[in-house]
Amino acid sequence: MLKQIEGSRAVAEAIALCRPEVICAYPISPQTHIVEALGEMVKSEKLAPCEFINVESEFAAMSVAIGASATGARAYTATASQGLLFMVEAVYNASGLGLPIVMTVANRAIGAPINIWNDHSDSLSQRDSGWMQLFAETNQEALDLHIQAFKLAEELSLPVMVCMDGFILTHAYEQVDMPTQQQVDAYLQPYEPRQVLDPREPVSIGAMVGPEAFMEVRYLAHAKQMQALERIPQLAAEFKQIFGRDTGGLVHTYRAEDAETIVVAMGSVLGTIKDTVDEMRDDGHKIGVLGITSFRPFPLAQVRAALQNAKRVVVLEKSLAVGIGGILSTDVRMALSGLQLHGYTVVAGLGGRAITRKSLHKLFREAQQDTLQQLTFLDLDWDVVNKQLARERAVRRSGPAAENMLRDIGTVASKIA
Amino acid sequence: MPFQPIKFYQTGTFTVGNRLLKPEDRSVQSHRDRSNAINSGHRACQGCGEALGARYALDAAMEATGSQLIAANATGCLEVFTTPYPETSWQLPWMHSLFGNAAAVATGIAAALKVKGRSEVRVVAQGGDGGTTDIGFGCLSGMFERNDDVLYICYDNEAYMNTGVQRSSATPPAARTATTMPVGPNPGNEFGQGKFVPAIAMAHEIPYVATATVADLRDLEAKVKRAMEFRGARYIHILVPCPLGWGTASHDTIHIARLAHETGLFPVFEAEHGVQVSALPIRKQLPVEEYLKPQKRFAHLFGAKPKLDVIARIQERADRNIRKYGMVQREEVL
Amino acid sequence: MDKPFAITLDPGSSLANHTGSWRTKKPVYLDRLPPCNNACPAGENIQGWLFHAESGDYEKAWRVLTLDNPFPSIMGRVCYHPCESACNRGQLDSPVGINSVERFLGDEAIKRGWKFDAPAASTGKEVLIVGAGPSGLSAAYHLARLGHSVEIHDAGPLSGGMMRFGIPKYRLPRDVLDAEVARILKLGVTLKLNTKVANIEDSMRAGNFDAAFLAVGAHIGKRAFIPAGDAAHIVDAISVLRSMEGEDKPMLGRRVVVYGGGNTAIDVARTAKRLGATDAIIVYRRTREKMPAHDFEVEEALQEGIMIKWLSTIKQADEGMLTLEKMKLDDKGFPQPTGEFETMAADSLVLALGQDVDLSLLQGVSGLEISDGVVKVGPNMMTGHQGIFAGGDMVPSERTVTVGVGHGKKAARHIDAWLRNTTYEPAAKHEPVDFKMLNTWYYSDAPKTLRPMLDAIRRQSSFDEVQGGLDETNALFEARRCLSCGNCFECDNCYGVCPDNAVIKLGPGKRFLFNYDYCKGCGMCVAECPCGAIKMVAEDI
Structure with missing residues (x-):
């Protein structure tokens, strides 16, 4: 059913269709509208049975989700920015324990200086946390990815972050095709936990593991994400069968078939990039786009396959690894190791700085001429910085x-x- | 003529069991089929008060719930000595997540049970004093104020023992720890610092708050049982001496806990909905020296020149507790 | 459940980790000797019978008690209960009223008609016992239960010996005495009264006895030389007490003076008071502290109006008048004459200066050694003459009913062994348990229950029993005050306080075992055992 609604609302309704059993809520912009909507649904008993818990911190939010998930409940929470950092210890714990929690990260910058606007610093800081991270380009994709995320998480017993750009997506009113409950039920089976706290079959979860087995435990976490690389495209295909839409998967290319220059990015900025590329294609430029949906696991083979025939790669990312440069671009470079490609890292849109088509046009043309700095800060005010x-x-x-x-x-x- | 009706049998209610009592009047610990929530083979030190207190409390809780019980455990000695891979001592469904989130994990467990319609299964969260009064305090307070259906049990040994005896907010004044050494003008832990979480729990007006020690099993079990009669957030704070951290003999663990109560330094009471409803009376009040002297962590108060002024301040704390909580010596017989 | 590797584990699997290897010392259970048992002259297993009384199984308690002593009802009245003086609970509040519980058990047994178990199969051996007093009856009882044929010869007209002729009935009612003696006779013991043994060897030969036990009481009052006028009325205490048992009660007059400071002096003074004396006065040469009579008896006497003249000797007795000399104690506590005299009116003077045993039956017996009026016996109670054993007042010892009963038991065991051509080796004594070995925290505070005392007015005018007994509820209470020193009473403390669950509870009556696979040797079980029935021993490493 087509609806013109706010991204947060769309995600909330999709979450509700997934029949979550425990939802933990702690307010932080820009994810608040999601849990607000869910809270109302639970309180009005439209979403039932479900426990909606107003926790006292993000650390508690993830901890409550851990307890709920370990007891066999489908658990969900949402956060952003400082909130994600505040829960970090529990974020690692949830994945270490193999608990299939789904969490929306409404991507937002990390302070100081405090800043509520969008970039990817928050979830990218958790790239090694053991969580899978799926990035949505549009509200429709955000909505769909949450449905896929529960299935992915529960099949593999690993938690998933669905990342959507704060404000740009969460607060944008767009048309979405809202699935029906029947469709979601057909796609997503009830949660059957791999391990569960139950007096009928007592186990101890969360043992202390010493040097004799710790490496193996960590390897197994990695192996599971490697399994996800196979499973994510299959889940997208199964999704298409029921919902009729191409959503998810590992990566998506756009007009990249004969491209000499390929721009790599994640999230909503892909829309602006694609518009720019369309205009440049009209002018005869051989430029294309690679959108990465699955940041973790990182699809090295798929990225390499998509980029290996280009002459240059521009990774445009809303994150900064202070002291080296890019985060996403480092991973892309790894996918390209051994290939003689020009590679550029463009840090853009930090703290909500607008990424305009005008700036992108200039940027991509410089790239094509290989006059671009290896590490470029898009639209940086050099005057202010130098002063x-x-x-x-x-x-x-x-x-x-x-x-x-x-x-x-x-x-x-x-x-x- | 002086005659007392038989209130207590030969040994009163203080022993674990008593062949003269009706089976239902015996302690859970006296039962041959007690749960032994913590099985043998755990790696706690000799004479560990926490191992004992946890088994006392959880066995009582399992008895009260017909073994329909799940435990969430904070990081700490209790977690480490019970669950080193590849063995666990726990005989009930048990989970360890982090140091500071046991209360929240328990909330999640309780929420999951509620949504699954399994209200017969009850939830216990447990941790040491560090995991409770310090790092886990935020989650604990959150669990309290939401009145989540969780019994939180703090095993208080008055310092961070697992990491090597550092000060916690439950460390008593003057005590030596690895971070409050007996040096300088004010040796040991400072006076006027620290917090007493049972009182803070009462301020949340949760259904039930109690304190206990490993020295009075009957009292401890009665409190766990009582706690299980409530729904909502409950808190039991159990004093569990640590032979290693306190510098006491391994066989003295219960003795020292007893002295903590008999001197008045550790108030033993219970409260319902924020109001104190009982206090365990002191049988024979003893001066605080009796409690302090056997403990090496207070050794700097004694020796050739006893620090009488410091001891007097500790005695004042004890006297204040006795007044505040009404732990007056009971008239046991006429 | 498909459990994740390493982080999720099967319940209780730590049993694989045997923490017993950490141990350098280990706890062991043991029985220690409680002070009451250690102090009992009759060798009663007091803690053992109290254990059963505590659970209300009075018959079992009585049966355990009477394995050592057939007279609980009598003991509960006349024993000076050294067990209570030794009782560890005395250091806590006041001793357990062992004596009163014993009396309760004895009285229950009489009331309910409990009988001893039938004797063992007959051995065909016959033993002659001389004297039907506490020692002789005790020996007869034990020998009979061991399967021997027993015949008692007693010179007196009634059984009981000094229990009847030396102890006033206000302390020991005769129906109690008769009942407990009758129960012994029911075991098949033959009692021949009014049968004085003139010569033991003759009697043994005549009756074809295989062994003899001599237990003649000290029935002969000692006389002291007191210058006396012809009309002075002087009698000895033991005669007065004996004549109380006959038809003709002694005539002592309205003002009776008793000379002596032992229990017999007190008994006879109290008897005189009951016979109608307006004044019964004890004259004693030393002070109350030095008096050999038991203090509680002195106190009871004083309550009844008996007067005591301290630090005085009697120098002269005349009709209706005595002359006394005041004494003073020297540095060593001995009384010395002062040369100060006074007179005292007296209708009669009763001498209570001790008693002797009539040893005439031993004349001509070879191998005997007699000194100070008593016969020497070996550690097995046998005299220097093979097959002739002796005990009670006849041998050097304290002269109390309980000591006599103890001698009877001990002699019986040795006689039995001697008859079987073996020797009796008593079981090695357990190590004694000291008060410091107890953890008295675990005992609730409970004061001794006092027995009801007869009203003072009635005590002065009748021979009704002075001290009442306990009823069932307070007897039970009193029994339960026992600390069970040194002997496990299954309080479950060790089972409960072990942080390693390393104590195995075997079930009612079966006590506990240590599981040394897991015991880390912390010693908490020892520290928290209320009764000192566990100790730590070094581990063999």
Whole structure:
């Protein structure tokens, strides 16, 4: 059924169709609308049986989900940014214990400086946490990926993050095709836990494992994600059979068949990139796109296959590995090891900075001419940065950088002066 | 003529069992078919109070629930000594997640049971004082205020023993720990710091809060049983001496716990919905020295020049407890 | 369940880890000797019979008790209960009222008509016992139960010896005495009264006895030389007490003076009071602290209005008048004359200065050694003459009913062995249990239950029994005050307090076992055992 609704609402309704049994909620923008909607559904008993728990922190949210999942309940929570960092210890624990929790990450920057807008720093910081991470390009995909995520998680007994760009997707009203309960029930069977806390068959979950077996346990976690590389495309195919839509999978190419330049990205920015590429194609540029849906497990073979015939690769990512550069681009480079390709890392859109078609046009043309810096910060205000650097060179106690720069821009200065 | 009706048999209610009592009046621990929630072969130190307290509490809880019980466990000695791969001592469904989240994990377990319509299965969360009063306190308070159907049991040995005896917020004043050494002008742990979580639990007005020690099994079991009669958040705080951390003989664990109560330093009471409803009376009040002296962690208070001023401050704490919680010496007989 | 590798484990699997290897010391169960048992002259297993009384199984308790002593009802009245003086509970509050429970059991047995188990198969051996007092009857009882044929000869007209002729009936009612003696006779013991043994060897030959046990009581009052006028009325205490058992009660007058400081002096003074004396006065040469009579008897006497004149000797007795000399104690506590005299009116003077045994039956018997009026016996109670054993007042010892009963038991066991051409080796004594070995925390505070005392007015005018007995509820309570020193009473403490579940509970009456596979040797079971029935021993490493 087609609906014009907010992304968060669409995701909430899709989650509800998945019949979650325990939902843990702690408010943090921009995921709040999802759990608010779910809370209302549980309270009004439209979603039942389900326990909606207002926890006191994200750490508790994940911990409650851990307990619920280990007791055989389908558990769900959502978070973003600082919230994800606050729950990190439990994030690792959930995957270490092999608990198939599904969590929406409404991607948002990490402070300081505190910033509520979108980038991918939060979930990418958890790339080694043992969770699978699926990135949605549109609200429709976000909705669909959640349905697939429960199936994926429960089949493999591993938790999944469904990542959707904060505000850009969560707060955007778009048309989505909302599945029916029958469709979802046909696709997603009830949760049958691999291990469960039950007095009928007592077990101890969460033993202390020493050097004699720890490596094996960690290897098995990796092996399971390798299994997911096979399973994710199959799940997408099965999804298409029931829902009639191509959603999910590991990677998607766009106009990349004969492309000399391929832009790699994740999430909603792919839409802007595709529009830009369309325009450049119209101008005769041989440029294409590779969208990565599954960031973890990372589909090295699929990425390599998609890129190996290009001359250059531009990885445009909404994240920054301070001190080296890109995060996604590092993984892409690994997929390309041994291939003689020009590779560019473009850090873009941090903290919600708009990524415009105009900037992308300029960027991609520079790339085609190989005049691009290996590591490029899209639309960086060099004037502000250089002034601050100069100030810091001159004065030991030069004051807080963010305020100084805002004053340079005039945003704060006008109020103080 | 002086005559007392027989209230207690030969040994009163203090022993574990008593052949003269009706079977239903005997302690859970006296039963041959007790659960032994923690099985033999665990790796706790000799004379571990926590191993004992946990078995006391969980066996009582299993008895009260017909073994329909699941436990969530915080990181700590109790977790480490019971579940080193490839063996576990636990005989009930048990889960360890993290140091600071036992209460929240238990909430999740309880929620799952509720949604699955298995209300007969009850949930216990447990941890040491570090996992309860410090790192796990946020989750604990959250579980309390939501009144989740969980019994949280804190086994308080008054420091971080698993990591090598560092101070926790349950460490008593003057006690030596690895991070409050008996050096400098104020040796040992500071006065005026720390927190007493049972009182904080009461402030949440949860259905049931109790304290107990491993020295009075009957009292402990009665409290666990009582706790299981409530739904909602419940808290039992059990003092479990640690021979290693306190510097006491392994055979003295129960003796020391007894002294903690008999001196008034550890108040033993219960509260319902935030209101104290009982106190375990002191049988024969003893000066705090009796409790402090056998413990090496307080050795710096004694020796050639006993620190009488510090001992007096500790005595004041004991006296205050006795007044505050009404642990007056009972008139046992006329 | 398809369990994830390593992080999820099967329940209780730590049994594979045998923590017993950590141990350097291990606990072991043992029985220790409780102080009551150790102190009992009759060798009663007091803790053992209290154990059954505690559970209300009085018949079992009585049966265990009477394995050592056939007179619980009598003991419960006349024994000076050294067990209670030794009782560890005395250091806690007050001793267990062992004596009163014993009396309760004895009285229950009489009331319910409990009988001894039938004797063992007959041995065909015959034993002559001389004297039907506590020692002789005790020996007869034990020998009969061991299957020997027993015949008692007693010179007196009634059984009981000093229990009848030396102890006033207000302390020991005669129906109690008769009942407990009759029960022994029912075992098949032959009692010949009014049969004085003039010569033991003749009697043994005449009756074809294989062995003899001599247990003649000290019935002869000692006399002291007191210058006396012709009309002075002087009698000895033991005669007074004996004549109480006959038709003609002694005539002592309204003002009776008793000379002496032992229990007999007290008995006779209290008897005189009951016979109608307005004044019964004991004259004793030393002080109350030095008096050999038991303090509680002195106290009872004082309550009844008996007067005691301390630090005085009697120098002269005349009709209706005595002359006393005041004494003082020297540095060593001995009384010394002061030369100060006083007079005291007295209708009669009763001498209670000790008693002797009539040893005439031993004349001509070879091998005997007699000194200070008593016969020497070996550790097996046999005299220097083969087959002739002796006990009670006849041998050097304290002269109490309980000691006599103990001698009877001990002699019986040795006679039995001697008749079988073996020797009796008593079981090795357990190590004694000290108060410090107990963990008294586990005993609830409970004071001794006092026995009801007869009203003082009635005590002065009648021979009704002074001290009442316990009823069932308070006897049970009193029994349950026992700390069971040194002997497991299955309180389950060791089973409960072991942090390693290394104690195996075997079930009612079967006690416990240590599971050394898991015992880490912490010693908590020892520390928390209420009664000191576990100890730590070094592990063989």
